[in-house]
Amino acid sequence: MIRGMTARSGLAGGSLCMALLLAACGGGGGGGNGIGLLPITPPTSGGGDNGGNPPAPTVNQGKSGPKALIVEVDGLTHAALRDAIAQKKAAALQSLQLAPAWTGGANGTLTEQRLADGPGWATLVTGTWAQRHGVRSDAAGQRIDVKLAPSIFAMAKQKTAAGYTTGVITANPVYAPLLANEPGSVDTAFDCAGADSCVTEHAAQRIDAGDDLLVAQYGAPAAAAGAGLASDAYRRAVADTATAIGQLLAHVAQRTANDAKEDWLVILTTGHGLDGFGTATGLQSIDNKTVFIASNKTLASLPGTGAAAPTDTTLLQLAAATDIAPTVLRHLGVTPAAADYTWSGVALQGATSIREFTAKAGADRDNVELAWKLAGNASVPVQVLRDGKLVATLAAGSTSYVDYIDAATDGSYSYRYTLTAGDTIVALDMQIAYVKPVPLAPTLVNGLVSYYPLDALPGVDSKTGASTLAPWAADADGGSLVTDDGMRMRDRAKALRVNSKVINASGMAGYRLKQATDVTTDAGTTAFTIGFWMRTDASCSQGVSNGGSVIANKNYDTGVNEGIAIGLFGSCELRFNTGTGSVRGEIAGAHYVSAGQWAYVAMVIDKAALTMNGYAVDPVRGVQTGSKALTPELIAKLGGLKNGIGLNEDGTGLYYKRQASSPRGAMDFNEFAIWNRALTKDEISSIYKAARPLSTLLVP
Numbered sequence: 001m002i003r004g005m006t007a008r009s010g011l012a013g014g015s016l017c018m019a020l021l022l023a024a025c026g027g028g029g030g031g032g033n034g035i036g037l038l039p040i041t042p043p044t045s046g047g048g049d050n051g052g053n054p055p056a057p058t059v060n061q062g063k064s065g066p067k068a069l070i071v072e073v074d075g076l077t078h079a080a081l082r083d084a085i086a087q088k089k090a091a092a093l094q095s096l097q098l099a100p101a102w103t104g105g106a107n108g109t110l111t112e113q114r115l116a117d118g119p120g121w122a123t124l125v126t127g128t129w130a131q132r133h134g135v136r137s138d139a140a141g142q143r144i145d146v147k148l149a150p151s152i153f154a155m156a157k158q159k160t161a162a163g164y165t166t167g168v169i170t171a172n173p174v175y176a177p178l179l180a181n182e183p184g185s186v187d188t189a190f191d192c193a194g195a196d197s198c199v200t201e202h203a204a205q206r207i208d209a210g211d212d213l214l215v216a217q218y219g220a221p222a223a224a225a226g227a228g229l230a231s232d233a234y235r236r237a238v239a240d241t242a243t244a245i246g247q248l249l250a251h252v253a254q255r256t257a258n259d260a261k262e263d264w265l266v267i268l269t270t271g272h273g274l275d276g277f278g279t280a281t282g283l284q285s286i287d288n289k290t291v292f293i294a295s296n297k298t299l300a301s302l303p304g305t306g307a308a309a310p311t312d313t314t315l316l317q318l319a320a321a322t323d324i325a326p327t328v329l330r331h332l333g334v335t336p337a338a339a340d341y342t343w344s345g346v347a348l349q350g351a352t353s354i355r356e357f358t359a360k361a362g363a364d365r366d367n368v369e370l371a372w373k374l375a376g377n378a379s380v381p382v383q384v385l386r387d388g389k390l391v392a393t394l395a396a397g398s399t400s401y402v403d404y405i406d407a408a409t410d411g412s413y414s415y416r417y418t419l420t421a422g423d424t425i426v427a428l429d430m431q432i433a434y435v436k437p438v439p440l441a442p443t444l445v446n447g448l449v450s451y452y453p454l455d456a457l458p459g460v461d462s463k464t465g466a467s468t469l470a471p472w473a474a475d476a477d478g479g480s481l482v483t484d485d486g487m488r489m490r491d492r493a494k495a496l497r498v499n500s501k502v503i504n505a506s507g508m509a510g511y512r513l514k515q516a517t518d519v520t521t522d523a524g525t526t527a528f529t530i531g532f533w534m535r536t537d538a539s540c541s542q543g544v545s546n547g548g549s550v551i552a553n554k555n556y557d558t559g560v561n562e563g564i565a566i567g568l569f570g571s572c573e574l575r576f577n578t579g580t581g582s583v584r585g586e587i588a589g590a591h592y593v594s595a596g597q598w599a600y601v602a603m604v605i606d607k608a609a610l611t612m613n614g615y616a617v618d619p620v621r622g623v624q625t626g627s628k629a630l631t632p633e634l635i636a637k638l639g640g641l642k643n644g645i646g647l648n649e650d651g652t653g654l655y656y657k658r659q660a661s662s663p664r665g666a667m668d669f670n671e672f673a674i675w676n677r678a679l680t681k682d683e684i685s686s687i688y689k690a691a692r693p694l695s696t697l698l699v700p
Contacts, residue, residue, distance in 0.1 A: 056254035062210015063163065064261035068328045069207065069252060070215045071245055072124055074117060074172055075222025075278075076270045078292035078309045080229060080238050089239045092246020096268060096294040099302050100309035103272055103321035104289045105129040106358070110429060111344065115288040116280065118142050120271025120321065121175045125151045125215065127325025127343035131429055138174050146182040149342070152325045153185040156213050159334040164213075167206040171199050171219040187211070196220045200244040207251040213332065216248065225278035234278065249296075265331040267324055268294040286311055293319055293348075299327065301346060301353035301376060301424070317355055317373070323348050326425075339388035341418050341425045351377045352422035359417055359428050364488045364691075365435035368403045370417060380422035386415050404490045407434050437488065438689035445697050447677035450515060453695055454670050455493040457481060462695065467515040467674075472646065472653030476509050477502035485670045486533055486598030488691045495533070495670035498648040500548075500656050507657030509664070510549075510649025519676050520553065520564060520605075521639035527609075527678040530645075531602035531687065533670040534593070540572040541595045545661040549650040550574065550601070553640035556650035557658060559584040563640020563651060566603060566614075576603055576614035576626065578634045585634045590626035591616035598670075600688040606678045607635050615681070617688040625681065647672075 078100045084090040085098065103120060105111030113119045113130035114137055122128075122135035126149040130136055134145035144151065150158075153166040167188040170176055176191045188206060192198035196218045203216035224237035245268065252264045273290040275281055281288060290309045293302060304318050322345030329335065330347035346354055353375040362369050370384065374397065382394040384401050392401055407413055413434050418427045451462040452469055457479060459469040471478055477499050485495035500509040519528035534550065547567040549556045554563025558579075565577040574591040577584060591614055593599040602615040614626045641651040648667040649655050656664050671693060687694075 056204070056208050056251045058254075058258060060210060060255050060258045060262065061208060062165065062212070064259050065212075066263045066265070066332050067212050067255075068214070068265045068267070068331055069203075069248065070124070070324065070328060071248065071266070071268045072121070072215065072217045073221060073241055073245075073268070073270050074217065074219045075225045075274065075280075076218075076238060076241065077229065077274055078270075078290055080221070080234070081242075081292060081294070082308070084235070084238050084242060089235070090242035092249060093242050093268070093294065096266070096296055097298060097302070097305050098292060098294040099305040099319060100307065100315065101269070101291050101293045101304075101319040101321060101323070102289045102315045103291045104284055106316070107284045109358075110431060112284065114282045115272040115284065116282045117172060117174050117271055118178060120291075121172075121217075122149075122178055123321050124269065124271065124324055125153070125179070127152070127322045127345050129322065129344050132342065132344070135178060142178060143181045144178050151179060151182055151185055152329055153179070153213060154182055155329055155334055155336075156332055157185055159329075165209075165211045167203075167211040167214045168217075169199050169203045169206065169215070170217040171196055172217060172222075175217060194219060194223075196241065196244060200247055203248055204251045207248060207255065213328070218244065222280075225274055225280075227278070229274065229276070229278045231278075263331075264296065265328060266296040267328060268292075269321065269324060271321075286313070286315060290315060291321055293321075293324065295348075299348035301348045301350050303353070303375070319348060320345050335425075338383065338385055338418050338420045338425050341427050342416065343425075343427055344429075346424050346426045350422065350424035352380055352424045354419055354421055354424050354426045357419060357426055357428050359415075359430040361432040361434075362402060362489050364437070365433060366405055366437050367489050368405065368415065368417070368430065368432055369400070370403060370419075371400045372419060373399060374421060377422055383420045385418040385420075388416070388418070402489055405432065405434055407436065410434060410436050437692070438686060440690040440692055440694070440697055441683045441686040442697060444679075444683055444687070444694060447675040448673060448694070449517070449519065449676050450513075450672075450674040451694055451698075452496075452513075452672040453493070453693055454496040454672060455481075455485075457496070459496060459672075462698065465516060467513055469511060469513045469647075469672075472510050472512050472649060473504045473506070473508040476504040476653075477511075479511060482668055486535070486691065487670075487693060491692050491696065493693075495535075495668050497666050497668050499666040500648050500664040501666070503657075503664075506654070508653045509656060510653055511647040512644040512649070512653065513647065513672070514644040515674070518639060518642070519674055521642065522676075525607070525676045527604070527606040527676070529602055529604045529675040529677065529679040530673075531600065531615075531675070531679065531684065532672040533598050533668075534601050535598045535668040536568060536572065536593060536595055537665045537667075538595045539663045539665040540568050540570070540593070542663075544569055544663060546659045547575070548662055548665070548667075549646060549648065549655050550667065551645050551647055552650040552655075553643070553645045554579065554651045555641065556655055559586055561640075562637040564603065564605070564638055565650065566601065574601065574614070574616050576612060576628070578605075578612060578628075578630060578638060580631075580633045580637045583631075583633075585612060585628050585630045587612065587614045587626035587628045590614065591624045592621050593618050594620040598668075600684065602679060602684050604678045605630070605635075605638065607638075610635065613678075615684050617685065623681075623685060623688075 111129040118138040122133040133149040220237040224234040227233040326347040357372040384392040481494040550566040552565035576587040599618040604613040
């Protein structure tokens with residue numbers, strides 16, 4: 001149990017509260033919230049301040065060193081506090097540095113939590129959102145999950161010297177029970193049951209008694225907010241609460257005057273905002289998400305000091321309620337190593353600030369895309385940890401990273417990501433519905449005779465000396481590289497764009513691939529496959545008249561001509577073609593691609609079996625197959641002009657000049673490969689499903 005005291009509801013003032021408390025202490029009985037009673041010894045000196053409290057003693061109790069006071073005020077909005085300070089109705093708080101902040105987690109993510117008292121308090125004392133601290137509402141029976149989110153009290157107790165004392169004085173009865181699962185973390189817990197004067201009296205006593213970490217909570221503004229934020233009752237409650245907090249600050253100042261070694265950090269905040277009517281709706285509106293952080297010290301990473309709160313989502317670029325716990329603990333000398341860091345916020349003393357840290361599943365569902373923003377000193381390396389293990393050290397100023405997961409099976413996985421940058425650390429929990437990547441068929445290395453990854457120019461065949469790839473004309477299209485090559489994110493590099501609009505004086509365009517041993521004519525090659533990723537522009541969906549030439553080793557003015565071709569026709573139809581000079585063998589009406597999207601295309605010709613199979617695997621239309629029986633005459637003429645294979649051209653490099661009604665345009669190619677065997681449907685499907693370069697199968 002938490003050791004402490006409970007004052008029953010109905011206590012109207014400090015004197016009555018103290019009288020009833022002392023009367024109840026003899027038996028050591030429990031109060032209404034089940035927290036045990038412990039007497040508080042009042043200070044011994046005469047006089048008192050204007051709130052009826054005895055003056056602070058001139059000799060400090062407890063030990064010297066860093067100490068912290070957190071004051072949380074239910075119902076106090078940033079705008080109301082800023083206005084009260086400006087109107088000099090909160091003179092005692094004039095010296096605090098006030099900045100707007102936000103709470104409630106990020107909408108639509110695991111961090112989102114209801115903007116209510118209990119979740120807000122749990123965030124304050126744990127530095128985490130509800131997916132860790134577990135408090136979802138103000139309902140009875142809510143408890144902080146101390147295994148995932150130990151409180152600042154427990155952290156301070158674990159990391160500091162013996163004799164460290166902590167205290168909690170609250171007006172809201174919802175708060176004290178939330179720590180019930182963490183015995184021994186709080187030395188003094190007192191429920192003032194709605195009496196703010198009781199909070200002031202006992203918080204002052206605990207300051208005087210030498211508590212090293214004290215949290216005091218007031219509720220008068222929340223009670224008055226129902227009358228409206230512009231009402232006299234609300235303004236008076238704000239002013240009265242400011243005066244009461246001023247009394248606590250006076251006790252802190254007295255201790256500092258008594259002992260120069262005492263170093264106090266004071267943080268003033270609230271648990272959540274209110275709407276324009278002074279109502280706590282719990283919804284994720286900007287009003288409800290707007291809180292504030294005020295400090296007696298300059299905090300290097302506290303943005304927006306003195307400014308009005310943003311009224312849009314730029315609020316999320318500011319400090320968060322989760323920053324308070326790590327800030328307080330750093331002041332007290334408690335900063336876990338990055339591997340053990342679980343707080344969702346950052347210590348605001350840091351010279352480097354990490355903001356807007358997000359994590360989402362990548363489109364491939366096998367990676368996590370991390371992003372963040374840096375402020376302050378950004379000239380420091382950034383380290384990324386997953387579940388406490390270092391996965392990457394990034395260059396100074398980095399603001400994103402893609403983490404690839406290698407889980408054993410498909411499923412839902414949870415990870416804790418931690419970033420470090422200079423003296424700043426922050427953590428974020430996320431879940432991913434992981435889909436294990438489909439592997440490339442290992443047999444794809446068999447019979448691979450030419451392979452162009454097309455990640456650089458000029459294109460080089462990975463099978464040294466097997467072929468060359470270059471523009472048809474040196475003064476025509478030299479090609480360009482595009483950076484979205486359709487591979488999975490972990491392998492994404494570049495691809496070749498061949499633009500037939502870029503021509504020389506003769507009208508020549510396109511690229512040409514010439515093989516040292518041409519699989520179409522080699523007598524020892526009984527079957528071959530030509531496969532590649534392709535993407536076309538929108539011209540095919542608009543109609544391409546006589547058709548465009550995707551690849552061809554023939555004069556493609558007609559499909560009857562000798563050789564092979566894959567043509568592109570209206571509605572983005574692909575036709576797989578062979579010809580003898582007098583007849584054609586063609587697969588038409590069976591294959592279509594989607595303009596602007598990567599598809600995998602393969603022509604498979606089995607000379608011995610006298611068959612041609614066409615494959616087009618498209619993200620919209622799926623796997624499309626077609627087959628055509630070939631004659632020996634067609635097989636004999638597969639070599640076409642024997643002058644190479646044109647890409648976005650035919651075997652002459654002048655197709656579009658002759659076919660002026662077929663519009664010129666750009667075609668993108670990637671992973672262009674030739675095998676001296678017939679690939680199976682499963683092998684071709686694995687290329688598309690894996691979306692990984694063939695180079696990942698090749699042994700260096």
